[in-house]
Amino acid sequence: MSIRSLRTLVAVHDHGTFSAAADAVFVTYSAVSQQMKALEEEYGITIFDRSKRTPELTPLGLALVARAREIVRAYDDLLPSIQGEGALKGEITLAAVPTTLTGLVPLGISVLKRNCPDLHIRVGLGLTTPLLTQIKRGTLEAGILSVPALAPEGLTIQEIVTEPLELLVSHEHADDDPFELLRTQPFIRFNREAVVGEIIERWLQARSITVNETMELQGLDAITSMVAANLGVSICPRRCIKTSMTPGVRSLSLGDDAPTRRLCLVTRKNSAKRLVIDKIHESFLEAVRIGVFPAGQAQESL
Known part of the structure; x- marks a missing residue:
C-alpha cells in the first residue's frame, strides 16, 4: 500500500471513473487500474464491482475510501503541523x-x-x-x-x-x-x-x-x-x-x-x-x- 494508491482511490470516488481520476492525479488510465488491482490483492477484498460497464465501489470499497481520505489528509498535513512559521x-x-x-x-x-x-x-x-x-x-x-x-x-x-x-x-x-x-x-x-x-x-x-x-x-x-x-x-x-x-x-x-x-x-x-x-x-x-x-x-x- 502507498499514499499514491490511496490518493488515487479517493480520486476515483470523488471523480466517478478511472479515467477522470487519472486526469486528477496526473497518471494514465492503466496506472489507475493497476493501482486499484494491487490494493485489492494486498487486502484480499473486492473494492470495485467490475460487472458494471463503469466499475463501482463496493460497500467495503466505500469504507476503505473513508479511511484512505483520513490517511491522505494526515500525510499532507504532516509537515505543516511541525514546521511552525515554516507553515506560512x-x-x-x-x-x-x-x-x-x-x-x-x-x-x-x-x-x-x-x-x-x-x-x-x-x-x-x-x-x-x-x-x-x-x-x-x-x-x-x-x-x-x-x-x-x-x-x-x-x-x-x-x-x-x-x-x-x-x-x-x-x-x-x-x-x-x-x-x-x-x-x-x-x-x-x-x-x-x-x-x-x-x-x-x-x-x-x-x-x-x-x-x-x-x-x-x-x-x-x-x-x-x-x-x-x-x-x-x-x-x-x-x-x-x-x-x-x-x-x-x-x-x-x-x-x-x-x-x-x-x-x-x-x-x-x-x-x-x-x-x-x-x-x-x-x-x-x-x-x-x-x-x-x-x-x-x-x-x-x-
Whole structure:
C-alpha cells in the first residue's frame, strides 16, 4: 500500500471513473487500474464491482475510501503541523462565493501576501453548500462563505463581517420607499441556490411581499448592471469593501430590521494548517477594517 494508491482511490470516488481520476492525479488510465488491482490483492477484498460497464465501489470499497481520505489528509498535513512559521510557505487553496471576488477576496489576499510573501494562494469559486461539502471531504482547505444555517460537523467557522441587505434601484426612479418599489417594479432575484438568495426569499415571505420576478441571476455585478439598465430592482448585500458603484444605481435601506448576510472563513477543525488559517482570518478582518478597494485607495487607508 502507498499514499499514491490511496490518493488515487479517493480520486476515483470523488471523480466517478478511472479515467477522470487519472486526469486528477496526473497518471494514465492503466496506472489507475493497476493501482486499484494491487490494493485489492494486498487486502484480499473486492473494492470495485467490475460487472458494471463503469466499475463501482463496493460497500467495503466505500469504507476503505473513508479511511484512505483520513490517511491522505494526515500525510499532507504532516509537515505543516511541525514546521511552525515554516507553515506560512507553500500553497493553500481558498475558495469563495462569487459576491466576494470583486472586493473582499482580492483585498484580503493582498493583505495576506504582504504578511506572508512566500505563501501561494490558489483561488476557487463556488456556492456555499457545495463548498462546505468539499471542505468537509478535505478536497478544499478553506472557504470564504456565507454562514450556513446548518454547518456539517467537524468544521470551524470564523466570522468576518455582517453585511445588511439593501434594495438596488435605478437613478431613474425618484421613489425612496423600498417596499413600494418591490411591489410595483420588476424584481431581479438573487440566485436562490445561494445562501443569500434563501435569506432574501424568507424575508420577502415573512413580510408578505409579492414581487414581479423578471430574472434570477447569481453575480452581484451582473445584477447591478441590470438595475442600472432600469430592468428592475433587486435586493443584494451591501458590500463591506467599497468599490466603484455602477453608474446609474443607488441603494435604499430596508429598515432597521433589514436581513443580513454573514461572511465567514470555514476550515476543518483538525486542519494542521491552523497557523495559515489564522493568518487568513486576520488578513480578511484587516481588509474589512480598510474597507476600500482597489489597492491604490486601500494603501492610502493603510
